[in-house]
Amino acid sequence: MMVFEKKKTSFLIALLFLLTAFVGMQTSGAALDATLIASAGGPYLGEECSSILLDASGSYNQKGDPLTYRWNIDGSWIENGNYPYMEWIWYDDYSGEITLEVSDGTNTTTDTTLVTISNVPPQILSIDGMTEVDEDAEFFLAVNFFDGLPDPRSPAASLDTFTVLFSWDDGTSTGLSLGAEEFLASASHVYDEAGIYQIMMTVVDSDGGEALAGWEVIVGEIASVEAGPDGVIDEGSLFLSSGFLGDTDSTTYTALVDYYDETGPVPLELNVGNTFDFSHIYVDDGVYILLVAVFNEGMEHGSDTATVTVNNVPPHIKSRSVSPSNPYQPGVLFKFTATFSDPGVLDMHTVLIAWGDGSSISDTTEAGITEVSSSHSYAKAGDYVITVTLSDDDGGTSTASMTVVVKNPSASTDAIKEIILGLKIPKGLKNNLLSMLENVPHLLKHHKVHAAVHQLRAFIHFVEAQSGRHLPMDQAKVLIQTARSMIDVLRTT
Template sequence: MAQHAFGDNGAYTVTVTIADDDGGTSVQSFTATIANAAPSLAALADQSAAEGASLSLQGVNFTDPGLLDTHSATVDWGDGTTEAATISSKALSAQHAYGDNGAYAVTVTVADDDGGTSVKTFTATIGNVAPALSDLAGQSASEGALISLQGATFTDPGFLDTHSATVNWGDGATESATVSSKAVLAQHAYGDNGAYTVTVTVADDDGGRSVKTFTAAVANVAPELAALADQTTAEGSLISLQGATFTDPGTLDSHTATVNWGDGTTETATISTKTVLAQHAYGDNGAYTVTVTVKDDDGGTHARSFTATVANVPPSLSALADQSAAEGSIVSLQGAAFTDPGFLDTHTAAVNWGDGTTESATISSKTVSAHHAYGDNGAYTVTVTLADDDGATDARSFTATVANVAPALAALADQSGAEGSTFSLQNATFTDAGTLDSHAATVDWGDGTTASATITNKTVSARHAYGDNGTYTAVVTVKDDDGASASSTFKVTVANVAPTLAALPNLDTIEGAFVQLPPSTYTDLGYLDTHTATIDWGDGTSAPLGDIVLTRTAGR
């Protein structure tokens, strides 16, 4: 009885030989046809792993009665990957890393060299693994400058995962970042200085995420004003800042601006769309250094200067109306107002009154004041000249028409005296508003005599002796060189004065003889008196003188 197990399939010729102990043999053959037997895999247990981790076949053994068979094995990992496994002592070895989480049906196939196969499956449950960001170093930058993520790389064993990233820049801005070759790429410009906590988040397509933070220290940058061109203007005119624009990389900064106009005035300016707006009127000419300063809310400043050349503007007098007045009365400037855009200018004024008199005028509240009395009538051209402290002038003229004023005599007191005595004018003074007038005076003494009088210091002097007694009306008349006159009267009461005979010598004669009166003289201050003469002979007889001649001497 004999047994044999064929190690491989095939058709085998089996020869049976029998021999005796003497060397005799007998041989018979038959064919043994051996069928192939497929290998048999043991059942496979399900497995779990994390994506990216190596998953190994565990307990994957097989048997095969075909001892001489050779074998091959493959593993379909269920993720599109099929690979040959290693066989050693009828144990299969293989490893695989899944690029993404999921439940995968893994199929293990063993085949012998005759085509017999055995297939077993198990489920590989792969868990997701979150990506892992590297630590991020703090960064420094200036506001407005781009800050880029540095070293923001990550790993993810789920090499088939897709990823997204966001960056919260800590200033209220959150944005999606670019992911390339497991590096997070993003840039940002901060609108204001400060210390910002930047948060970088990477997420895979399965919801796994990694978060890292770093501090961005952002320094303030001062605003920068554009260069300012010099300007020219006239005093009193508005000058506006031109091209006073500025930039500031700190887009969130707020700003204030001041303008020092160089004349002692500093004021806050208006800012609109990063343009400084301000206007100013200079009160005096000159070259002024204007300084514009812009300041951000963090104290950063920038200043620019330019020269404002301000030209003087002459003052402007208003037109002056003609005036009329009487000589000696006060003529005042009327409506002599002026304007001057140079409101810091000082001014002087002079008035040429047209009569040879020029005098300084008073200025108050931009009005020229002056007074003048004309000493004579006439039409005078009055010129008012105004000058500012920079030498610019303006002049206006008007005509002052001055009427003559008659002189005025004082009232004269009545007088009395004797005929033949001298009468003098008493207190015959007069006034005349025309201080430049010349005068003549006459006295009508009321007795038919009119004579020129003497004038000294506006006092009329004259003397007269009346030749006869009576009451006379004397008229004193003063006349100026323009024909105007004034008169004053007074009464003169003249008393008669008796004539006076000269002494007569004693005469000796004899009775009966004729006595002859010697020549006799007399005086009489009343030189206009007429006279009669009588003689009383002392014997009771008297007679007109008749042919007796009396001789009169001068009466004054």
């Protein structure tokens, strides 16, 4: 009995397990059938007349069945078979939604995405017209343009319409309206006054895109202008040249000249015989296109240009100085100053001062500044060469230098003593000279500079009194010069 129950229990458990697994399998299969996802991609951005690739490759179902695709664009369905990608062109600007529908043969689902297509302005391709015409004669002008994708292999025209405006530069204009794919506009005009006219053509599409182009026409007899030869000068120099008008009739002209260095156009005086002279200073290097324009009663009657090449001139260092004057003691601060000039008054400058002891300093000055200065001190006695290098912002460079002397007063005292010890003079005089200097190092050690200077002056007076008597004059001169040099050093303290 016990054995039967055990077998029965085991059988029931196994049966329950199989039923559970079967139900689970049936549930999973139903879920697969219900899982179909449509993905329209996007949002899509582009320009009218250019191809946009619509991408539905993110669509799927879990069973892996083949899918079919179609797109709803502007209210119309476009079948795309089993292909998830489709190229589409909008021929006008557009902003809105498109819908993707995906089917696996049993189930169908959809997805939407946004599309924004921007307008493309028209492009003017060519202009055809006369460049010279007589007064009161009819003048024709045509403009050829395109709107869309001007690919020579497969041009795609937009659906835009157009307005074309011809502005004749005499206060009048002509407007035309063109339909879609009408890309040629022509108009005519009659000028009743001689002159040079700058005609402007404006093409505007129905979405606001715009294209502009200009055309110059010479009407009637106008003055021929000769601006003179090209010139080459240095910056800061006076440009002198002359030109003339080829017209010799009785017409009264006025003229303007623009030197194109940001000084602006200025009146140009016409001499007898319609000649003119240039006199202008270019303050910075560069290549300038000088323009002369001639007018009659406000209408331009001719123009010409000349090229002026202006060379850079390097700056010039005018002076170098130190204050107070050298020699100096070690550790004493002094000021170095350099002045310079540059005919290129708009130039900025970089200044490098090398002190001669391995250290240097640099700075940049603004235009118009012509003096630089800096302070420095030396740690040891010696002769130092200060070198200043000045560079303008156009590559011009100038260099100058000066020497400063740094002396140690204690060393100078020892030098005087060595001179005295080597003199062949009476012993008593030698001892007096040495004793007068004995206290100088002690005074300097305790920073009693004025007392040390007073002592040295007393020494000089004593030597001057002995010169030529008990002390040879040449030897006295050496002692006096050495002591005075030492006083000069102490004065910088």
